Amino acid sequence: MNRIRKAGKEEIVGSGNQESRNWDSSILFFLVFWLPDFLLIFSCVPIFLIHSASAAPAVIGSKKFTESYVLGEIAKHVLSDAGIPVEHRQGMGGTIILWQALRGGQIDAYPEYTGTITQEILKTGDASSLEQIRESLAMFGVGMTEPLGFNNTYALVMRRSEAQRLGVRTISDLRKHPGLKIGLTHEFLDRQDGWQPLRERYALPQQNVIGIDHALGYSALANRSIDVKDAYSTDAKIEQNDLVVLQDDLQFFSKYEAVFLFRQSTRPDAIAALRRLEGTLDERRMIRLNAEAERTKNYTNAADLYFNVGAPRPSGHSGPSHFGESFPHKLARWTLRHLQLAGFSLLLSVIFGIPLGIVASRGGPIGQAILGFASIVQTIPSLALLALLVPLPFFGISVRTAIAALFLYGLLPIVRNTASGLQDIPRSLRESAIALGLSPRTRLWEIYLPMASRSILSGIKTSAVINVGTATLAALIGAGGLGEPILSGLNLNDHVTILQGAIPAALLALLVQWFFDLLDRVLIPQGLRL
Amino acid sequence: MSALVKLIDVSKRYGHAAALHPTNLSIERGKTTVLIGPSGCGKSTLLRLIIRLIEPDSGRIDFAGEPISPDNIDSLRRRIGYVIQEGGLFPHLTARANVLLMARHVGKSQEEMQTRLREMCELTRFSGNLLPRYPVELSGGQRQRVSLMRALMLSPELLLLDEPLGALDPLVRASLQNDLKEIFARLGHAVLFVTHDLAEAIYFGDEIVLMNEGRIVQKGTVSDLRERPADAFVSEFINAQRGIATV
Numbered sequence: 001m002n003r004i005r006k007a008g009k010e011e012i013v014g015s016g017n018q019e020s021r022n023w024d025s026s027i028l029f030f031l032v033f034w035l036p037d038f039l040l041i042f043s044c045v046p047i048f049l050i051h052s053a054s055a056a057p058a059v060i061g062s063k064k065f066t067e068s069y070v071l072g073e074i075a076k077h078v079l080s081d082a083g084i085p086v087e088h089r090q091g092m093g094g095t096i097i098l099w100q101a102l103r104g105g106q107i108d109a110y111p112e113y114t115g116t117i118t119q120e121i122l123k124t125g126d127a128s129s130l131e132q133i134r135e136s137l138a139m140f141g142v143g144m145t146e147p148l149g150f151n152n153t154y155a156l157v158m159r160r161s162e163a164q165r166l167g168v169r170t171i172s173d174l175r176k177h178p179g180l181k182i183g184l185t186h187e188f189l190d191r192q193d194g195w196q197p198l199r200e201r202y203a204l205p206q207q208n209v210i211g212i213d214h215a216l217g218y219s220a221l222a223n224r225s226i227d228v229k230d231a232y233s234t235d236a237k238i239e240q241n242d243l244v245v246l247q248d249d250l251q252f253f254s255k256y257e258a259v260f261l262f263r264q265s266t267r268p269d270a271i272a273a274l275r276r277l278e279g280t281l282d283e284r285r286m287i288r289l290n291a292e293a294e295r296t297k298n299y300t301n302a303a304d305l306y307f308n309v310g311a312p313r314p315s316g317h318s319g320p321s322h323f324g325e326s327f328p329h330k331l332a333r334w335t336l337r338h339l340q341l342a343g344f345s346l347l348l349s350v351i352f353g354i355p356l357g358i359v360a361s362r363g364g365p366i367g368q369a370i371l372g373f374a375s376i377v378q379t380i381p382s383l384a385l386l387a388l389l390v391p392l393p394f395f396g397i398s399v400r401t402a403i404a405a406l407f408l409y410g411l412l413p414i415v416r417n418t419a420s421g422l423q424d425i426p427r428s429l430r431e432s433a434i435a436l437g438l439s440p441r442t443r444l445w446e447i448y449l450p451m452a453s454r455s456i457l458s459g460i461k462t463s464a465v466i467n468v469g470t471a472t473l474a475a476l477i478g479a480g481g482l483g484e485p486i487l488s489g490l491n492l493n494d495h496v497t498i499l500q501g502a503i504p505a506a507l508l509a510l511l512v513q514w515f516f517d518l519l520d521r522v523l524i525p526q527g528l529r530l
Numbered sequence: 531m532s533a534l535v536k537l538i539d540v541s542k543r544y545g546h547a548a549a550l551h552p553t554n555l556s557i558e559r560g561k562t563t564v565l566i567g568p569s570g571c572g573k574s575t576l577l578r579l580i581i582r583l584i585e586p587d588s589g590r591i592d593f594a595g596e597p598i599s600p601d602n603i604d605s606l607r608r609r610i611g612y613v614i615q616e617g618g619l620f621p622h623l624t625a626r627a628n629v630l631l632m633a634r635h636v637g638k639s640q641e642e643m644q645t646r647l648r649e650m651c652e653l654t655r656f657s658g659n660l661l662p663r664y665p666v667e668l669s670g671g672q673r674q675r676v677s678l679m680r681a682l683m684l685s686p687e688l689l690l691l692d693e694p695l696g697a698l699d700p701l702v703r704a705s706l707q708n709d710l711k712e713i714f715a716r717l718g719h720a721v722l723f724v725t726h727d728l729a730e731a732i733y734f735g736d737e738i739v740l741m742n743e744g745r746i747v748q749k750g751t752v753s754d755l756r757e758r759p760a761d762a763f764v765s766e767f768i769n770a771q772r773g774i775a776t777v
Contacts, residue, residue: 428614428615428616428618429618429620429621431578431583431614431618432612432614432618432619432620433620434583434607435581435583435607435610435612436607436612436631436632436680437604437605437606437607437608437632437635438631438632438635439604439635442635446631447620450622451620451621451622453622525622525623526622526664527621527622527623527624527664527665527666528621528622530664530666530667
């Protein structure tokens with residue numbers, strides 16, 4: 001069993017970066033106000049790159065779903081209580097990305113589940129004991145804490161009132177009530193370790209089984225359209241909807257014990273601090289924390305609940321927290337990082353894209369290869385491109401990876417527009433330049449490139465708008481930007497938070513469009529604009 | 531007779547189609563040679579071979595006694611002026627910048643360029659007020675005058691014109707024909723002029739070279755062609771345009 005189901009819930013949607021030429025005065029004001037900052041930001045990109053390379057604090061990672069965020073916050077809290085400077089990179093995407101980041105040293109620890117470790121990371125199958133897992137992980141220089149105390153696996157849930165009325169406590173009890181209506185996520189219906197084998201193991205008689213979306217399934221349970229559905233055993237919705245988890249009395253579902261994975265080279269006091277969390281979180285408590293996080297839309301609060309109810313919270317050092325920030329400050333931080341990501345990657349796309357476009361314009365196998373490569377890159381889904389880059393030595397979980405991915409996405413429009421701009425120059429004018437006796441270098445710089453300038457600039461403009469939009473994905477690998485609120489908003493199903501990222505991203509796209517329209521006036525020779 | 535350009539057994543094929551069969555031709559100094567023939571007869575190919583926009587498949591072209599090769603072509607091109615049908619002006623440069631492009635490239639001084647520019651304006655009857663304009667702001671005839679100035683800027687020994695008046699309306703064309711003839715006479719350069727219009731050929735040509743299907747069919751004056759046609763095609767070509775050719 002793996003966690004695809006979770007990823008499905010938290011899919012990334014686009015950030016609304018449509019091009020538009022319809023300006024109104026408030027946007028203009030915004031643009032005029034921001035233009036100087038925009039230029040300033042471009043100029044300080046190299047400084048920021050140097051700065052980001054020298055991160056000293058312990059880094060906790062988390063995957064992009066509520067429980068992982070909350071566990072990450074708890075770890076951050078416990079480490080900073082121990083006086084260790086700590087940073088939490090939230091919602092870094094899937095298992096592979098976190099695992100690579102841990103091995104590559106970009107993060108020091110992150111919360112994981114034993115089932116995921118055996119199935120997805122070690123691929124050793126189900127039967128491994130904790131000791132076997134620990135030994136296998138040690139070969140990668142990775143350590144594992146004892147279980148935190150809860151098992152987040154698949155479960156079947158029912159309304160509490162109905163379960164009590166019928167006397168259903170275990171999955172086996174379902175056999176006595178063949179008339180119950182069962183609604184399951186499509187994935188659970190199809191999984192090799194899902195509904196079919198479960199039904200065989202327990203000899204369940206129910207015929208009325210339908211496929212239903214996970215979130216909708218809770219509403220269906222509440223309005224009695226269905227009586228039983230699948231869930232995660234620590235899903236916050238279980239408490240919110242007053243549901244009960246049916247006991248897996250035949251132990252059909254794999255164990256998904258929550259643990260922390262850490263680098264063995266992490267400072268020992270940090271490991272010791274993480275160990276304090278072992279055995280302190282049972283399922284009921286984790287459900288409450290998840291419910292709190294989803295209710296308040298605030299992971300730090302939820303994590304604090306753990307400390308308030310559990311171990312007494314020692315006073316003293318508390319790590320830097322972004323949650324205390326004012327909204328304008330947060331917005332400025334996201335926007336600045338966003339522009340750095342988009343701006344620096346665009347710069348690289350221009351530096352490499354124009355020469356490649358010049359070569360491609362000459363056609364032949366090399367030209368075809370260049371255009372082919374740029375087109376293929378464009379078809380790779382952005383998440384997949386990030387996942388491909390992360391395992392490479394130079395990249396890992398870093399701003400570099402985000403910039404490299406954006407750079408690759410920005411390449412095609414520039415290469416293609418440069419090539420087609422050059423190819424569209426009439427043959428008679430090319431020949432006139434040759435016949436005059438101009439050197440190839442002069443022909444290119446003084447005749448061909450200026451004549452293709454409109455097409456090249458429009459390619460750069462397209463790249464810039466794409467980069468501003470796609471840079472929201474950088475948040476998946478913890479590189480920040482306006483994708484940060486979008487990701488956490490998606491996860492929390494909180495539209496306000498999503499819009500906090502999506503609206504500025506869309507405005508930025510407009511700003512970039514406008515900026516390049518201005519640039520056209522400066523860079524395209526007057527004779528081509530008449 | 532001093533031949534400035536000599537084509538010796540020059541040929542050119544495109545795939546299986548011969549654009550120019552092995553051909554010999556001399557272009558004399560101080561004379562205007564007109565290449566004439568129907569579309570696709572190879573006259574433009576011949577011109578483009580001389581300026582090396584295309585490479586010959588066989589044969590040799592000498593310029594002032596020196597074989598043209600990829601090594602010397604760049605310096606030779608500066609001794610050749612080239613004007614094409616639509617003028618071939620670069621749209622992102624003003625008339626002045628178009629004319630001075632090569633002079634700047636070879637590092638002429640400001641004064642030298644200004645003097646020469648004034649001479650050229652006067653020679654081609656082009657108003658200096660129009661020099662700051664971009665090609666799209668000029669009429670077809672004005673563009674051709676600018677193109678001619680650009681071709682003549684470095685005082686070339688040979689002027690190649692490929693249907694330079696082809697796209698102009700008749701009145702503009704007539705006035706440019708007059709001016710061109712005067713310019714050729716004043717400069718005394720070797721001129722190779724491509725046209726498909728017999729009247730124009732007769733008007734300009736000291737020698738007329740009639741081409742058909744990639745071959746030179748006949749060389750000579752207009753009366754040679756008219757009175758002693760080499761074959762049926764020559765008579766046919768002359769007769770087809772008789773109406774205006776007798777002007």
